[in-house]
Amino acid sequence: MAITTDLSGKTAVITGSNSGIGLGIARELAKAGANVVLNSFTDRKEDHALAEEIADVCGVGARYIKADMSKGAECRQLIEEAGACDILVNNAGIQHVAAIPDFPIEKWDAIIAINLSSAFHTTAAALPMMRAAGWGRVVNIASAHGLTASPYKSAYIAAKHGIVGLTKTTALETAEEPITANAICPGYVLTPLVEAQIPDQMKAHGMDRDTVVREVMLARQPSKDFATVEQLGGTTVFLCSDAAAQITGTTISVDGGWTAL
Numbered sequence: 001m002a003i004t005t006d007l008s009g010k011t012a013v014i015t016g017s018n019s020g021i022g023l024g025i026a027r028e029l030a031k032a033g034a035n036v037v038l039n040s041f042t043d044r045k046e047d048h049a050l051a052e053e054i055a056d057v058c059g060v061g062a063r064y065i066k067a068d069m070s071k072g073a074e075c076r077q078l079i080e081e082a083g084a085c086d087i088l089v090n091n092a093g094i095q096h097v098a099a100i101p102d103f104p105i106e107k108w109d110a111i112i113a114i115n116l117s118s119a120f121h122t123t124a125a126a127l128p129m130m131r132a133a134g135w136g137r138v139v140n141i142a143s144a145h146g147l148t149a150s151p152y153k154s155a156y157i158a159a160k161h162g163i164v165g166l167t168k169t170t171a172l173e174t175a176e177e178p179i180t181a182n183a184i185c186p187g188y189v190l191t192p193l194v195e196a197q198i199p200d201q202m203k204a205h206g207m208d209r210d211t212v213v214r215e216v217m218l219a220r221q222p223s224k225d226f227a228t229v230e231q232l233g234g235t236t237v238f239l240c241s242d243a244a245a246q247i248t249g250t251t252i253s254v255d256g257g258w259t260a261l
């Protein structure tokens with residue numbers, strides 16, 4: 001059988017995809033031919049415009065559906081409203097940094113809900129559709145922090161380790177079917193949010209851009225280079241391709257060597 005990355009006719013739902021990594025993944029899946037469903041919790045003109053632009057550029061079906069990934073019922077509703085879900089990318093995520101005794105309870109609850117529980121709900125709603133279609137791919141966007149820890153990020157690290165565990169269980173429950181479940185573990189990725197932090201970091205440390213990026217922001221990333229949203233999109237397309245049909249229940253690090261340290 002020829003190995004293909006052609007995803008024509010497949011529908012991909014990408015949570016948290018009106019910016020950053022999720023949007024990058026949606027664009028690469030659409031370039032590979034998949035119809036895409038974008039999502040976030042807002043319902044602005046520009047959210048829908050992103051879907052229209054992808055449809056125009058890639059010649060695929062593209063829609064934006066508002067759903068709040070902190071609410072289980074809305075996570076399940078997103079998949080129902082999508083109508084099909086051959087590829088599920090659980091990407092929505094937030095961060096908060098504080099020591100454990102000071103960590104606000106509502107931040108803990110929100111991070112666990114958005115970064116972890118949402119993937120349980122969307123997966124529960126999507127697996128019956130994948131089974132009915134006879135094919136499926138679950139791609140969970142974890143983090144280098146799904147495999148290692150740092151201080152002051154307790155909720156994020158607990159959620160990201162949790163999603164790696166959820167990925168393994170999803171893979172075992174679907175192991176004998178043409179469905180796979182894997183987690184991508186990015187290191188530091190150059191998203192608009194990260195880009196926007198660079199001038200502040202330069203000022204705070206009195207360093208030029210290259211030095212602050214190498215020595216401060218990428219201190220733990222041996223490549224001393226950011227991953228890009230296009231690379232994460234390409235990794236997702238690979239996991240959806242025939243070549244990856246026997247890759248399931250595992251993690252792929254896109255972290256410039258972070259977890260090799």
Ligand code: NAD
Pocket residue numbers: 015016017018019020021022039040041067068069070091092093094114115141142143144185186187188189190191193194
């Ligand atoms: P981002 O803030 O650009 O994207 C997060 C997305 O999630 C946005 O589209 C946002 O609207 C959405 N979102 C937030 N709360 C939501 C909610 N309640 N309901 C629905 N959508 C919601 O950040 P990003 O860097 O692109 O992060 C995307 C994913 O990648 C996250 O899971 C993050 O943990 C992970 N990640 C990012 C990096 C990095 O360096 N940027 C590294 C490792 C992992």
